[in-house]
Amino acid sequence: MDTDDELRIEAPHRELLDQILDKWSLSVLNELCERPCRFNELRRAIPQVTQKSLTATLRRLERNGVIEREVVSTRPVAVMYRITPLGKTLRNPVDVLLAWAAQHMPTIERARGDFDRQEEASF
Numbered sequence: 001m002d003t004d005d006e007l008r009i010e011a012p013h014r015e016l017l018d019q020i021l022d023k024w025s026l027s028v029l030n031e032l033c034e035r036p037c038r039f040n041e042l043r044r045a046i047p048q049v050t051q052k053s054l055t056a057t058l059r060r061l062e063r064n065g066v067i068e069r070e071v072v073s074t075r076p077v078a079v080m081y082r083i084t085p086l087g088k089t090l091r092n093p094v095d096v097l098l099a100w101a102a103q104h105m106p107t108i109e110r111a112r113g114d115f116d117r118q119e120e121a122s123f
Contacts, residue, residue, distance in 0.1 A: 016064065019060045019061075019064060020061070020064065020066065020090065022057070024046065024049050024053055024054065024057040025057055025060070025061060026094065027045075027046045027049070028042060028046065028054070028057055028058065028061065028067075028081075029061070029066070029067075029083065029087065029090065029094070031045045031046065032067055032081060032082060032083040032087070033083055033088070033091060036080050036081060036082035037080070037081055037082075038078055038079065038080055038081070039054070039055075039058075039079055039081070042054060042058075042081065058081060061087070062081075065084060065086050065087075066083070066084060066086060066087035066090065067081050067082065067083055067084060067087055068081070068082055068084050069081055070082070
């Protein structure tokens with residue numbers, strides 16, 4: 001990303017942001033910020049996510065160093081996921097984005113309504 005007045009999001013940044021801010025990653029990070037969780041605990045906490053999507057999300061977050069995976073030698077063997085120190089640094093930027101969304105949601109809803117009405121009128 002460029003630090004001049006011009007905002008440019010380069011491909012590596014875009015890929016990372018896509019992976020961290022996708023549909024399920026924020027939900028997973030929200031859960032793991034509270035406490036480490038096993039896979040099935042995450043499934044119960046996020047009931048809309050499929051097993052396949054949760055697995056892919058966890059692997060992406062682990063690959064990016066945002067969460068870590070620990071195999072716990074219990075019977076049966078379990079896997080525990082926890083947020084890393086790097087992952088914890090995402091809390092503030094995500095909170096800022098959520099605050100922005102909350103503050104501007106009425107304006108955004110009006111813009112969406114205007115857009116949808118114009119789209120309907122053009123058909």
